[in-house]
Amino acid sequence: MRILYFAWVREGVGTGEEEVDLPATVTTVAALIDWLATRSPAHAAAFAEPARLRAAVDQEFGPLDASVVGAAEVAIFPPVTGG
Amino acid sequence: MRILYFAWVREGVGTGEEEVDLPATVTTVAALIDWLATRSPAHAAAFAEPARLRAAVDQEFGPLDASVVGAAEVAIFPPVTGG
């Protein structure tokens, strides 16, 4: 699964993209974030406040309890500020 | 006093502008219209439905009971349709 990070999440994690092999037990965005947080102290710090995170699964925006089962790409990022 | 006509009022009256000497007894737009209607059958026909007429006194839009006392210019026209 391809994981993408944007804005200060990207800066915190230290990369914009990584490939992961997800355990079958991780089925939601929230669980994915918890699991990613174990990869490094930088991940843990970037994900410290889940309320400040948003996500898209296969480019479809969704809540943190959205399913990631079978997804090819999950993006994790702050609330958007365009326009 | 200068009287201006626009759109189908102008076409009905047959002129876009005329100068009139108003009797002192004519003090409102509505009274002015009644008085102008006596000038010709064309005026009378153009003013036959006062509800379809609008007016501006010295370029200030107002109701048909607005005063014309001391005015230099009164315009009489149909409801506007610009934009």
Place this chain on the structure above:
Amino acid sequence: MIRVLVSPAPIDVAEELAAAEAAGAGAVATFTGLVRADEHADGTVAVLELEHYPGGTERALEKLAAEATARWSLAAATIVHRVGPMRPGERIVFVAAAAPHRDAALDACAFLIDRLKTDAPFWKRETRGSSASWVEARDADDAAAARWGN
């Protein structure tokens, strides 16, 4: 900046928009009205002609722009209206409002065009085939203008 123009020349929206943007605000909303080629039983509109009240028109538009500027603290209010004959697809009117935030710009732009429709002395005459007729005022326009109060 208040900009009012009534002219028989085609409306240059790029120039007008650039001038509104140059006022320095972060948000610019515009509305452009174009001659439609409505299909009616009596034929397509071939020519639309706009009559106006020289002097009275500019005065009404300046008053309207000033009212919008005061109400929404606009950095720029632009009203450009074409007069004379025009053809389907050509611009009749362009309004723009520039403000620090988008809600003010959007509301002021809607206000300008809604009120222009009821408060500015313009009259449309359509020519369809060989017959010409004056366009009737729409009750919907009065209702749209009324929602902004006095």
Place this chain on the structure above:
Amino acid sequence: MIRVLVSPAPIDVAEELAAAEAAGAGAVATFTGLVRADEHADGTVAVLELEHYPGGTERALEKLAAEATARWSLAAATIVHRVGPMRPGERIVFVAAAAPHRDAALDACAFLIDRLKTDAPFWKRETRGSSASWVEARDADDAAAARWGN
């Protein structure tokens, strides 16, 4: 016509507006957002940088334009958003909606910019003097987007 463009190039509003007008509807409403030079205690904004989600952004904007088109029967829906670094006075975003009548064009234009603010993956970073910071999302934007329902 749905037109979506995400690009580091300056936005050509004259070209975009002409394309929206060419769709043949009588009413075109637009909104342009520009980089403001807000005066803060820590200095004027010197550079604004827009990051986005390549692929995901276009998909979100196309979905938004399609939703507006269906809801207001638009003849044209345009969303152009610049990305990368830009300076005060430059255009960040341009949206346009073309419809047969002005209320649909005005509402759809407001919908497009309100929903873009909350639904499209863009992130702003401001540089003021020597310090850069990510812009925080505004609750007011969520409220503005929410008034259009789902």
